[in-house]
Amino acid sequence: MTRNPDRNILIIGGGIGGLSASIALQNAGYSTRVFEAAPAFTALGVSVGRDCPGFG
Numbered sequence: 001m002t003r004n005p006d007r008n009i010l011i012i013g014g015g016i017g018g019l020s021a022s023i024a025l026q027n028a029g030y031s032t033r034v035f036e037a038a039p040a041f042t043a044l045g046v047s048v049g050r051d052c053p054g055f056g
C-alpha cells in the first residue's frame with residue numbers, strides 16, 4: 001500500500017500494544033510515530049503466553 005502524507009498517526013506508549021498498533025497501522029498505509037517516556041527498552045520479567053487447557 002502506498003503511503004499518504006496526510007495519514008499520520010502519533011502513538012503514545014511503546015509497549016506491546018503501542019508497537020503492535022504501529023505495525024498494523026503502517027500495514028494499512030498510515031505513517032506512524034511512537035513516543036515512549038522510558039529512556040530505554042528493558043526486560044521487566046513480563047511475558048505474554050497462552051495456557052493450553054488439558055496440559056497441566
